[in-house]
Amino acid sequence: MTPVFLSESESAALVDDELALAAAREAFLAAATGSIFPVVIGHSSTPGTRFSLKSGAAGDLVGVKVGSFWPGNVDLPRHGSTIVLLDPATGRLAAVVEAAAANGYRTAAADALAVGTLARADSRTLTVVGTGHQAVHEVRAVSRVRPIERVLVVGRRAEAARSFAAEVTAVTGLAAEPVDVQAGVSAADVLVTATTSREPLFDASWVKPGTHVSAMGADGPGKQELPVELYERASLFCDLPQQSSSIGEFQHTSVVPVALGAVLAGEAAGRASDDDVTVFDSSGFALQDLTLAAALLRRASGEAR
Amino acid sequence: MTPVFLSESESAALVDDELALAAAREAFLAAATGSIFPVVIGHSSTPGTRFSLKSGAAGDLVGVKVGSFWPGNVDLPRHGSTIVLLDPATGRLAAVVEAAAANGYRTAAADALAVGTLARADSRTLTVVGTGHQAVHEVRAVSRVRPIERVLVVGRRAEAARSFAAEVTAVTGLAAEPVDVQAGVSAADVLVTATTSREPLFDASWVKPGTHVSAMGADGPGKQELPVELYERASLFCDLPQQSSSIGEFQHTSVVPVALGAVLAGEAAGRASDDDVTVFDSSGFALQDLTLAAALLRRASGEAR
Numbered sequence: 261m262t263p264v265f266l267s268e269s270e271s272a273a274l275v276d277d278e279l280a281l282a283a284a285r286e287a288f289l290a291a292a293t294g295s296i297f298p299v300v301i302g303h304s305s306t307p308g309t310r311f312s313l314k315s316g317a318a319g320d321l322v323g324v325k326v327g328s329f330w331p332g333n334v335d336l337p338r339h340g341s342t343i344v345l346l347d348p349a350t351g352r353l354a355a356v357v358e359a360a361a362a363n364g365y366r367t368a369a370a371d372a373l374a375v376g377t378l379a380r381a382d383s384r385t386l387t388v389v390g391t392g393h394q395a396v397h398e399v400r401a402v403s404r405v406r407p408i409e410r411v412l413v414v415g416r417r418a419e420a421a422r423s424f425a426a427e428v429t430a431v432t433g434l435a436a437e438p439v440d441v442q443a444g445v446s447a448a449d450v451l452v453t454a455t456t457s458r459e460p461l462f463d464a465s466w467v468k469p470g471t472h473v474s475a476m477g478a479d480g481p482g483k484q485e486l487p488v489e490l491y492e493r494a495s496l497f498c499d500l501p502q503q504s505s506s507i508g509e510f511q512h513t514s515v516v517p518v519a520l521g522a523v524l525a526g527e528a529a530g531r532a533s534d535d536d537v538t539v540f541d542s543s544g545f546a547l548q549d550l551t552l553a554a555a556l557l558r559r560a561s562g563e564a565r
Numbered sequence: 566m567t568p569v570f571l572s573e574s575e576s577a578a579l580v581d582d583e584l585a586l587a588a589a590r591e592a593f594l595a596a597a598t599g600s601i602f603p604v605v606i607g608h609s610s611t612p613g614t615r616f617s618l619k620s621g622a623a624g625d626l627v628g629v630k631v632g633s634f635w636p637g638n639v640d641l642p643r644h645g646s647t648i649v650l651l652d653p654a655t656g657r658l659a660a661v662v663e664a665a666a667a668n669g670y671r672t673a674a675a676d677a678l679a680v681g682t683l684a685r686a687d688s689r690t691l692t693v694v695g696t697g698h699q700a701v702h703e704v705r706a707v708s709r710v711r712p713i714e715r716v717l718v719v720g721r722r723a724e725a726a727r728s729f730a731a732e733v734t735a736v737t738g739l740a741a742e743p744v745d746v747q748a749g750v751s752a753a754d755v756l757v758t759a760t761t762s763r764e765p766l767f768d769a770s771w772v773k774p775g776t777h778v779s780a781m782g783a784d785g786p787g788k789q790e791l792p793v794e795l796y797e798r799a800s801l802f803c804d805l806p807q808q809s810s811s812i813g814e815f816q817h818t819s820v821v822p823v824a825l826g827a828v829l830a831g832e833a834a835g836r837a838s839d840d841d842v843t844v845f846d847s848s849g850f851a852l853q854d855l856t857l858a859a860a861l862l863r864r865a866s867g868e869a870r
Contacts, residue, residue: 263663265570295608302602302620304627304653311651313618313629315607322609324618326629326649328656342658344631344649346616348609351633353647356661358568 261347264355266553266560272361274559275552277401280362280369283555287318287547288373288521291500294318296545299507301480308332316546320348325549327363337393339363343553357553364394366552367544368401370499371474374540375450376405377523378497378531379472383449384409389441389461389485390454390477391415391424398452398476399428399436406450411436414444414461442466453477453485464489469535478509479543486539488512494537497523497530500545508543517541566652569660571858571865577666579864580857582706585667585674586681588860592623592852593678593826596805599623601850604812606785613637621851625653630854632668642698644668648858662858671857672849673702675804676779679845680755681710682828683802683835684777688754689714694746694766694790695759695782696720696729703757703781704733704741711755716741719749719766747771758782758790769794774840783814784848791844793817799842802828802835805850813848822846 266274300313308331315324328340341363347354359366375383383406388395391413399411411428413436415421421438428436445451445466453461454476464487467473473494475485486509496517498504510517520540522528531538571579605618613636620629633645646668652659664671680688688711693700696718704716716733718741720726726743733741750756750771758766759781769792772778778799780790791814801822803809815822825845827833836843 262572263570263661265568265661267567268657294610297605297607297618298603300602300605300618300620302622302627303600304622304651304656305600305624306653309627309656311620311627311656313602313605313620315605315616315618317607317609319610322607322614322616324629324631326651326658328651330654330656333655336655336657338656340651340655340657342649342651344647344661346609346631346633346645346647348611349635350638350641350645351609351614351616351635351643352573352641352645352665353631353661353663356568356570356649356658358658360657 263353264557266357266556268358268360270560271357271359271556274556275362275365277365277369277404279555279559280365280552281372283551284369284373284548285524287551288499289524290318290547291519291521291545294547296500314546314549316550318547321550321554322346322348323550325546343549345550345553355553355557357556359552362552362556364397366548367394367476368397370542370548371398371452371476372401372405374474374497374520375402375472377520378538378540379406379450380470380534383472385412385447386450386452387412387414387444387448388452388454389414389444391420392454395424395454396427396431398454400432402450402452403432403434408434410434412439412444412447413437414439414441455485457485458482459484460487461485463487467537469537471537473539475509475539475541478541480507484512485509490539491515494539495532496539498541499543503543503545504541509541568658569862571662571861573663573665575865576662576664576861579861580667580670582670582674582709584860584864585670585857586677588856589674589678589853590829592856593804594829595623595852596824596826596850599852601805619851619854621855623852626855626859627651627653628855630851648854650855650858660858660862662861664857667857667861669699669702671853672699672781673706675847675853676703676757676781677706677710679779679802679825680707680777682825683843683845684711684755685775685839688777690717690752691755691757692717692719692749692753693757693759694719696725697759699781700729700759701732701736703759705737707755707757708737708739713739715739717744717749717752718742719744719746760790762790763787764789765792766790768792772842774842776842778844780814780844780846783846785812789817790814795844796820799844800837801844803846804848808848808850809846814846
């Protein structure tokens with residue numbers, strides 16, 4: 261069998277939120293029975309560069325995502341992604357999918373899946389903390405699954421927050437404005453954090469009853485976006501409990517979160533009431549990448565068009 | 566930059582012992598200053614399958630080898646290999662090299678490098694323990710670096726040993742015959758073990774002074790080919806001391822082996838005398854794969870032809 265190669269420009273042209281959301285659903289449902297192997301963090305000979313290897317298997321999928329972070333990139337985004345799929349029948353190379361642009365959709369799709377499962381149906385105000393590249397993806401994906409009417413933007417630098425709000429409006433058509441962190445957190449029906457923070461971004465008491473919080477940023481030891489005091493009055497969910505408790509947001513608490521996949525499968529309860537505060541932590545896992553690559557390949561071959 | 570793809574048939578047509586030996590030398594010299602990251606062992610949903618991720622960086626090279634072992638393969642070899650190189654300047658995908666056939670050359674080249682560095686110059690009898698696919702590569706590669714005149718073959722099954730000896734003669738033109746393990750070990754100037762053994766294959770007292778031993782098989786916890794008693798009167802070498810002492814042959818002793826790269830670089834002594842017994846343990850490391858892929862790509866682009 262000749263391996264299939266999907267280039268960066270091809271996958272970028274093929275990906276959309278619908279494809280990414282379906283792939284995320286498939287990955288989260290498979291997480292309970294699939295296999296996830298230890299994550300490797302490496303680097304090149306140039307200081308500051310980083311790559312990660314996330315591998316896994318579920319059903320007919322087996323492979324690895326090579327993620328890269330080259331902070332010195334100027335003409336290219338700093339994050340890259342290459343997904344390698346093996347042929348489940350032979351172990352030989354089946355496909356290589358370059359997916360740097362698609363990776364933003366993939367991560368935001370996990371957020372949208374959580375919001376669509378856990379947030380109040382009448383969530384209208386979305387607050388996003390963080391103004392980086394990934395934050396735009398989060399707003400776009402989340403606004404597809406809830407009737408979001410306005411977007412509040414919290415950023416450390418006023419200029420970045422203004423320009424991000426303008427970009428959100430351009431991409432989604434939604435009203436968007438920069439606010440300070442307390443105003444943003446207090447007004448949120450859905451609160452998304454997408455930062456590289458290593459300490460809590462806000463005070464737990466600012467979060468109003470009924471809010472859903474998605475923490476998208478913590479994916480390594482020492483990273484933290486949420487105040488631990490929030491956990492005392494919230495229902496906690498994540499992608500992979502063991503990973504979330506070791507390198508994700510819940511490394512800072514002993515409470516064991518519920519896998520979102522279990523809620524999707526009807527095996528665990530989601531939001532308890534309209535006053536419940538729900539928290540979802542995303543640290544990312546290989547099956548998201550494998551299902552994304554498979555979905556892109558199906559679309560490329562015309563099966564899903 | 567568009568990634569380059571080298572297919573299995575292309576790399577199989579390009580590889581030879583000379584290319585593999587040069588790539589091995591480059592890798593062993595780079596091992597001292599390069600980076601090797603933790604090895605991941607995974608599997609597909611089919612029981613018994615296995616894949617490994619070996620990643621590293623040195624100089625301009627950064628990437629990962631995805632090795633596969635699918636024991637149920639019938640029409641294809643059970644071992645597969647795909648090498649992914651990242652662009653050192655951007656972290657993006659630079660090349661994908663399928664290298665299942667080339668992998669046999671790569672592993673044998675490490676052996677040839679060790680034999681060429683450590684064995685007596687007048688080594689004429691090569692004994693190989695093991696009659697698998699890799700063992701033919703070992704005989705071919707080793708006979709290029711020493712004046713081997715005869716090959717003794719030790720196998721558990723007489724029929725396999727006979728047929729292997731015939732294959733050795735067909736491939737190398739050398740006289741080859743099956744012998745029992747004591748006869749083979751006692752007569753060896755160079756002794757190569759290439760098995761999946763989990764216990765010593767022979768008695769240390771059978772090894773005559775001046776012998777060089779290359780243990781090519783031990784690459785995981787519990788694997789063992791050599792008797793620990795041999796270490797008391799031998800000089801010990803390996804590819805990566807830390808790895809060799811954890812998953813290689815030297816996991817069964819507290820003696821710390823010398824890196825072959827240090828000998829190649831003139832920073833450590835090799836064989837002490839014609840009576841010295843030298844032992845080399847190969848557990849395999851990512852830089853061998855990265856330099857192999859780079860050499861194949863150079864040859865494919867015509868630079869090395």
